[in-house]
Amino acid sequence: MTTMVLDIGGTAIKSGLYTDGELSEIREIPTEAKQGGEHVVNRVKNLINDYKKIRPFQRIGISTAGQVNPLQGSIIYANENIPGYTGTPIKEIMEQEFQVPTDVENDVNAAAIGEAVFGAGQGVSDFVCLTYGTGVGGSIVVNGDLYHGSSFSAGTFGGIVTHPEERRIEQSMFSGCYEKYASTTALVRSAGAVDPSLINGRRIFAQMDSPQIKLIIDQWIMEIVYGLTTIIHMLNPACVILGGGVMEQSYVLEQIREKLYENLIPSFRHVIIAKAALGNRAGMLGAAVLEQRR
Numbered sequence: 001m002t003t004m005v006l007d008i009g010g011t012a013i014k015s016g017l018y019t020d021g022e023l024s025e026i027r028e029i030p031t032e033a034k035q036g037g038e039h040v041v042n043r044v045k046n047l048i049n050d051y052k053k054i055r056p057f058q059r060i061g062i063s064t065a066g067q068v069n070p071l072q073g074s075i076i077y078a079n080e081n082i083p084g085y086t087g088t089p090i091k092e093i094m095e096q097e098f099q100v101p102t103d104v105e106n107d108v109n110a111a112a113i114g115e116a117v118f119g120a121g122q123g124v125s126d127f128v129c130l131t132y133g134t135g136v137g138g139s140i141v142v143n144g145d146l147y148h149g150s151s152f153s154a155g156t157f158g159g160i161v162t163h164p165e166e167r168r169i170e171q172s173m174f175s176g177c178y179e180k181y182a183s184t185t186a187l188v189r190s191a192g193a194v195d196p197s198l199i200n201g202r203r204i205f206a207q208m209d210s211p212q213i214k215l216i217i218d219q220w221i222m223e224i225v226y227g228l229t230t231i232i233h234m235l236n237p238a239c240v241i242l243g244g245g246v247m248e249q250s251y252v253l254e255q256i257r258e259k260l261y262e263n264l265i266p267s268f269r270h271v272i273i274a275k276a277a278l279g280n281r282a283g284m285l286g287a288a289v290l291e292q293r294r
Helices: 037-052 090-098 107-118 184-194 201-206 211-235 250-261 279-288
Strands: 002-008 012-019 022-030 059-064 067-069 074-077 102-106 127-132 136-142 239-243 272-275
Touching: 002 037, 002 107, 002 279, 012 037, 012 279, 022 037, 022 279, 037 090, 059 090, 059 107, 059 279, 067 102, 074 090, 090 102, 102 107, 102 279, 107 127, 107 136, 107 239, 107 279, 127 211, 136 211, 184 201, 184 211, 201 211, 211 239, 211 250, 250 272
Parallel strands: 002 059, 059 102, 127 239, 239 272
Antiparallel strands: 002 012, 012 022, 067 074, 127 136
8 A cells, every 4th residue: 555645844845655664756845834824735735646646545644733633634723834724624625635545643743653663662662752943842652652632732842831930921822931942943043143154053063163152052952951851750751752953963962861861860760862763754654654553
C-alpha cells in the first residue's frame, strides 16, 4: 500500500510517497502561510494532484502545525502564523477531494510517532518529545501510545510558566512562558540584539568564539534546562527526545545533559536525553503510519 504523506509547517510543506517503510518522491515547497488557511489547503490539494500523476496511493497521512482533533481530522486552534486555519476540516476536505481515507495529526505528535516507530524512541514505551524552533512543541507517549489529553492538546510544553515575573496575560497568554525563552526564536532575538546579522542558529553558533555570544547561548541553554526539569519531574519519562534544527549543534545537547542532571532529583537521573534521529522527515514518517496507531 502506498500512502501520500505531507508535513505542513509554517514555513514549508514537505511531501512524499510512503511504501513498505520507505519514503520516495520527497519534495518541499513554501507554505505561503501568511496567505491564510484556505490558501494553504489549496496548495496541499494541488500538490497531491501532482503526486497522482506519479503513482496511485491508497491513503493520505497529514502532519500539520496547530492543535488537531485527530478523530475529526480538524484544526482545533492555530495561531496567526497561518491565519484562518483554525476550524479547517482537513480530513473531510481531502476525503471528499481524493476519495481515500485520510488521517491528520499535530506535527509534533506525528514526529513523536515517527521517532517511536523508526527513530530514537524505538523500544521505549514512555517518552516525551520536544521540538525547538519558532516556538516549543511537545508530545507525550505513554505505554507506546500518544497521550492526547482531554481536548487533544496535551504536551503544550511551551506554555509552562518559567518566568512569572514577566507574566502579562493581557499582552500574551504565553508571556513569561517556556517558549518565549527556550525557543530558537528567543535565541535569535537575544543574539540579534547584540549583532543584527545573527538572524538564525547557524550564524549564531558560527560566532561562539565571541564571549558575549557564547554567554547568550549558555543562558539560552539554561532556559531549556529549566523547562525540562519541570517536565521530567512531572512525567517521569524514560527518555526525552529533543528535535529542531538547533539540536544538530553538538554543544547544545552536551550542555543540556551536563546542566540538566545536576538539577534533577537523583531518582529521576536515569532519564535518557536523546537527539531526534529522523531530522525533518520525522513528521512525514509519523504521518505515514498514523492509521496503524489509531
